[in-house]
Amino acid sequence: MSEQSSKQNTNHLNPTAASTSDTATDQEFLNQLRHSIDAVDTEIHTLINDRAKLAQQVATVKKEHVAKIGVAAEQNPIFYRPEREAQVLKAVMERNTGPIADEKMARLFREIMSVCLDLEAPQRIAFLGPVGTFTHAAALKHFGKAANTVPMTTITDVFREVEAGTAMYGVVPVENSSEGVVNHTLDGFLSSTLKIIGEVELPIHQNFLVAEHTKVDSLSRIYSHQQSLAQCRHWLDVNFPNVERVAVSSNGEAARRLKNEWHSAAIAGDVAAAEYDLHKLYSNIEDNPSNTTRFLIVGHEAIAPSGQDKTSIVVSAHDKAGALIEILKPLSYHGVSMTSIETRPERPNKWAYVFFIDMNGHIQDVNVSAAIDDIRPLVKDVRVLGSYPKAVL
Known part of the structure; x- marks a missing residue:
């Protein structure tokens, strides 16, 4: 009998030995995969820093060009180029081969670009607040999380902040697929010289949020913006028909109120849930799953x-x-x-x-x-x- 046949017979008689051998082999393979992942991570890390260095060089060239021109009106070079970023993101999606979905891959690049732009020139972005609203989510989606997003009380305030140069750009809602146009935004353009430099389309997914201390069995109040309450009316009628619905100024404000109330819940989006450390008791409770809001980016150039x-x-x-x-x-x-x-x-x-x-x-x-x-x-x-x-x- 050969040595290999002897081993096979021994393992057949002793299944524990075979299992131990298989486990050891699996562990070796896992270790090899992890080593490969570490090597790829190192390469990604290096390439991201290489991209960041190139972004810094772009900033230097732009500043030197403005200095050479010496024109007062152009003393502040333009670092954010919406058309260039749109082209880059479209190229990312076109060349993507998976297994990561095209949009998810583009979102990864969006954040890399956001960090690189922050190295060139930190961006201050005004948006219709407060923190945690869907407009806040739109600002983060468009500019990335490295941008300095600043909440404004009204749409008029967003326009004024950008007009004054205190913020580079502003983000305002303009229409919702279910509720229609936002008249305050259209009226803002009638008295402003600002230009539209971009748009964001944000699928509106509503979540039923509670705090860590919320007593779900004793809910007496549900906070949200009046539009969100309307967008979830059927779901609320079925699941919480006897709980009072209280309309507040924004979904961010609805989420904020849960901090000091044990008997209340809120309806808001993912950004509000993360910002106020709330738990999503139910997700995507909107009556119309295709509900989308369009936002405009306003600036000067x-x-x-x-x-x-x-x-x-x-x-x-x-x-x-x-x-x-x-x-x-x-x-x-x-x-x-x-x-x-x-x-x-x-x-x-x-x-x-x-x-x-x-x-x-x-x-x-x-x-x-x-x-x-x-x-x-x-x-x-x-x-x-x-x-x-x-x-x-």
């Missing part, structure tokens, strides 16, 4: 084409029959696809209105530029609010 862009304009029309049809004809004639249109009163004029129009394409595109030029002689005024990359994530 014009944005170059990214390849997949939108343009927003505001048009002050003459008070006459068929005015809107006249405005829309040039878009159709030049093959420009309109994605949305909203109407707002033109203050302080009585019974006068302006139209906010979003369209596909960039102002530098020949057809978009031609369509807007054809609209100008038909109206009292037309202003381009901005051309900017379509939401990538």
Whole structure:
């Protein structure tokens, strides 16, 4: 009998010995895999720092260029380039081969880019607060967690903060797929010279939150913003029909209130849960799972084409029959696809209105530029609010 056959027979008679041998082999393989992971981690670490060093060099070149120009209006170089970041993130998703999903991979790169931008120039971002709102989540999604996000009390405050230069950019909600347009944001553009430089689309997932000390069996109150309560009405009717629903100024405020109350719960998003250290008793309780809010990024500079862009304009029309049809004809004639249109009163004029129009394409595109030029002689005024990359994530 050979030595190998003898071993096999021995292991057959002694299954414990075979199991021990298999376990040892599995452990060796695990150790090899962990060693490989450590090696890859080291390489990733080095490459991320290499990218950061290149970002620092970009910052140096930009500063030196501004110094050479010596123009007062350009003393602050532009470090954040929305079109460039959109192109990078789209490229990440296009070349991704898995097993990590495209969007998750892009989110990883989003955070790397955020940290690198922070090395170039720390970004102060104003958003409609308080902390923990969906606008806060949109700001973090767009700029990454390395950005310095600062809550503002009102949408008007966000505009003022960016206009004054105290914040580089602002994030404001503009429309919800279930609840419609946010009029305060549209009105903000009527009295502001700020431009739209980007957009964020955020799926709105509502969570039922409790604190560590909450007595779930004794709930008497559920806090949330009135829109969130409306978006979860059916779920609440089924699960907590007899608990009082209290509308507050924001979901962040709803989450904050649980700190000092043992008989209350809140409805809010993931950012609020993390910010206030709350437990998600139930997740995704919204009645409409496809509910999405669109946010706008406002700033001062014009944005170059990214390849997949939108343009927003505001048009002050003459008070006459068929005015809107006249405005829309040039878009159709030049093959420009309109994605949305909203109407707002033109203050302080009585019974006068302006139209906010979003369209596909960039102002530098020949057809978009031609369509807007054809609209100008038909109206009292037309202003381009901005051309900017379509939401990538």
